[in-house]
Amino acid sequence: MSDAAARTRLATHLVTNQPDPPSARDLLADDAPLCEALAREAPAWVTRRLAPLGREAGSDEVQALGEAANRHPPELHLFDRHGRRLDEVRYHPAYHALMHLAIDHGWHAVAWQEEGRGGHQAHVAALYLLTQAEPGFCCPITMTHAALPTLRQSPAAEAYWAPGLLAWDYDPRARPATEKSGLTVGMAMTEKQGGSDVRANSTRAEALATNSTRAEALATTSTRAEALATTSTRAVALATTRAEPHSPSRDDGWRLTGHKWFCSAPMSDAFLTLAQTDEGLSCFLVPRFTPEGERNAIELQRLKEKCGNRANASAEIEYRGAWAEGIGEPGRGIATILAMVQQTRLDAATAPVGMMRQALVEAWRHVRERHAFGRVLAEQPLMRVLLADMAVEVEAGLALSMRAARAFDGAARGEASEAALARLLPTLAKYWHNKRTPAFMAEAMECLGGIGYVEETPLARLYREAPVNSIWEGSGNVICLDLLRVLARHPASLAAVREEIVAARGRQADLDRAWNQLEAELGAPPETLEPRARWLAQRLAQCLQGALLLRHGPPAVAETFCRSRLGGEAGPAYGVLPGDAPLVALLARIGD
Ligand SMILES: Cc1cc2nc3c(=O)[nH]c(=O)nc-3n(C[C@H](O)[C@H](O)[C@H](O)COP(=O)(O)OP(=O)(O)OC[C@H]3O[C@@H](n4cnc5c(N)ncnc54)[C@H](O)[C@@H]3O)c2cc1C
CATH class of the missing domain: 2.40.110.20 (Butyryl-CoA Dehydrogenase, subunit A; domain 2)
Known part of the structure; x- marks a missing residue:
């Protein structure tokens, strides 16, 4: 037997069907939703x-x-x-x-x-x-x-x-x-x-x-x-x-x-x-x-x-x-330090979106290079739906965080309705983005299979990191109670959010229905709202995300978001999209 043949016979660690090692990425240029959000929201x-x-x-x-x-x-x-x-x-x-x-x-x-x-x-x-x-x-x-x-x-x-x-x-x-x-x-x-x-x-x-x-x-x-x-x-x-x-x-x-x-x-x-x-x-x-x-x-x-x-x-x-x-x-210590907390909350709303983006890119890279059951994973229909759905979530989160950031700049210029938004949006976004993150990380990890659960990929680290932004700077329930307080004490904040949502009215039936229902609930006596605060926060965040995407995002993303989050089939798990969802367009948003 030749030396080469012997080496091949003994080579138990020939690596096949595994992705190449990760290479450097341009986290801004490769991120179309971010580039577009910046072009839209920022100078x-x-x-x-x-x-x-x-x-x-x-x-x-x-x-x-x-x-x-x-x-x-x-x-x-x-x-x-x-x-x-x-x-x-x-x-x-x-x-x-x-x-x-x-x-x-x-x-x-x-x-x-x-x-x-x-x-x-x-x-x-x-x-x-x-x-x-x-x-x-x-x-x-x-x-x-x-x-x-x-x-x-x-x-x-x-x-x-x-x-x-x-x-x-x-x-x-x-x-x-x-x-x-x-x-x-x-x-x-x-x-x-x-x-x-x-x-x-x-x-x-x-x-x-x-x-x-x-x-x-x-x-x-x-x-x-x-x-x-x-x-x-x-x-x-x-x-x-x-x-x-x-x-x-x-x-x-x-x-x-x-x-x-x-x-x-x-x-x-x-x-x-x-x-x-x-x-x-x-x-x-x-x-x-x-x-x-x-x-x-x-x-x-x-x-x-x-x-x-x-x-x-x-x-x-x-x-x-x-x-x-x-x-x-x-x-007046609480009021004094709240000025800081308002800022930290916006960051705690944004960090999970960045983490979701990183996990999404890792998962996408993996499934495009790994084969199972005769096909690359990225071509398996269920995997495509899952990743398309996750891409939609990241884009919705980014749209809300960037809108909140614009409100802070507007508030600094003395614009009253932007100041009203700035009062509400960090709390709203912090609650909802963080409720979406841990399950997102579990799914991203699962896309990689066993290696996703191993510390050599960033997924395990991201999974462990996922709950923290929900806990600090006001844990979930407390954030929802704060939200109710803002709604009760600052009607201008709800009016400013309403304006954002109403601007998208008539463009998508699920959003129109969801907003009508939410408006009706928000009209209930304030003392009855507390047990519903999580639902109200979720719905308000999703209606606003839907409206922002409809007004500024790609139609494929906006329509899919509204149907899958606000429509009849909306459910808690990732990977549930309408059967006719435009997967090619949604997956293209992740980038290469
Ligand atoms: C990694 C990490 C770093 C941190 N760093 C800092 C730091 O630098 N500085 C700092 O000051 N703090 C820091 N914290 C603390 C963090 O801000 C607090 O843990 C958080 O505010 C919750 O307070 P608690 O732990 O006392 O929980 P609790 O106040 O006991 O709350 C426990 C649970 O009860 C819920 N709850 C409370 N009130 C109500 C209510 N009325 N109705 C329904 N549910 C309610 C909360 O939402 C929470 O889920 C950090 C925490 C972590 C995990």
Whole structure:
């Protein structure tokens, strides 16, 4: 027997009927629904600025960073070798590289630096792309982005912190803010006894002696802004345009004592937090270093061992008399921090759409190269229906997220009906997109068969990540209750949604019927609506998605969406479409 024949006989690992290894993708150019949504919703500069991110996020290198950041989760370092407290988290270099990818290009800041000019659309589209590199590190990006509207409620704090938060420079060092070229902010609300119901927070804030002298403090010059001005051109612009910043001193603030049950990104430079005062629950900013440059009394207790979201650290922390600065009006802590939560909710509505897009592309790539029962899987009728249905879901989610982003930019320009939409859409989209995601991930995983359940593909990671955006920033039921509150207190928000839906009236019978039924239910006495809140949220989200697709999307997608989601055969499982659904057109939306 020749050597070659012997090798063939012994070659038990000839690989056949398996897809080629994945290759780099351009996550923007390859995504027709995203390109069209941007062309429709955003000014032209947004697509231009996103183009390099699309290429980079889909590159082999960045995809490998995402995997590595998950395989090597952050580690807690409580003490140095001599026993002094450190309270630090150390991340794998891949995590830092991903943070650089986002922050060094200003994606955490773009919403504010281009506010009203497409900044929010740029932020949301960037988040959708960054999520496809790795969703965990997007948590600190989101929180840093979202902190500003809450900080704005204390102009002095805004002037001090904003230059660092908006700087395009990721600086992970555990150093006082004045020594850093860029800053990040986290959020610590949840306590053991109450997460959704933060009124149960027991963390206590005591005013320091001269706390009432904030106005005087405003008069002092800022060492921080000066330090930043030398390192960041953005900071220069900000430092010159904002009000004179203050330099807080230890005596000018509060002392916080209490425990926070969840605090993600615990290496952030400051945390927006809630604590009880004599006036009631109030909002504070707790920096990691005191104004004198000492480590603040924030002790990390442990890191959570999480189902997913592993690249991101989530800690339990203890304030042991930690120095803090009051933000907003004392006693109005919930209202103050809600300005941040409104932003984080839009991101929590968008991230699942990005994750669904990534899973869809993985599944599509696999089924086009794998054969079973004599045909490539992508030609098997049931597989085609399933993937076409999933493509429709991603497109509907993207349409809603981008519409919400446009509403934020419109609100910033002072447009009343856009402000009314901005109040409602993040909550609505967060609820519904996240209810659609876990089942989507299971289906995408199943498209790959056994290998989908193995960690070497991103599907297992995406599946574990899928529930988290539904839980944080208001869990499903709580979000639905919030939605009812908005509908009751802000009739203009429902009117603005109605306007969006009515603009598509007469184009599709299932949407017309569904909207009529929904309008009738919404007219019921508010106190009777609570048990129906999930249904109302689902229906409102789907009617709006249907209307957006009918007005702006390809007819094949819009018609299929309305018939399969709002028509008589609508059901909970993916892969149920009308028998005459235009599969070729729908599958073409996924791209190559
Ligand atoms: C990975 C991860 C990271 C996190 N990071 C942070 C962070 O950085 N900062 C932070 O502050 N928090 C963070 N959280 C906490 C998160 O925001 C809370 O877990 C969430 O708000 C829910 O609060 P809870 O856990 O106390 O649940 P609960 O409030 O006890 O709620 C339990 C369930 O009851 C439901 N429920 C509550 N009230 C009602 C009602 N009236 N009617 C019907 N159902 C109701 C909720 O929807 C939920 O499903 C994080 C959580 C996770 C998983």
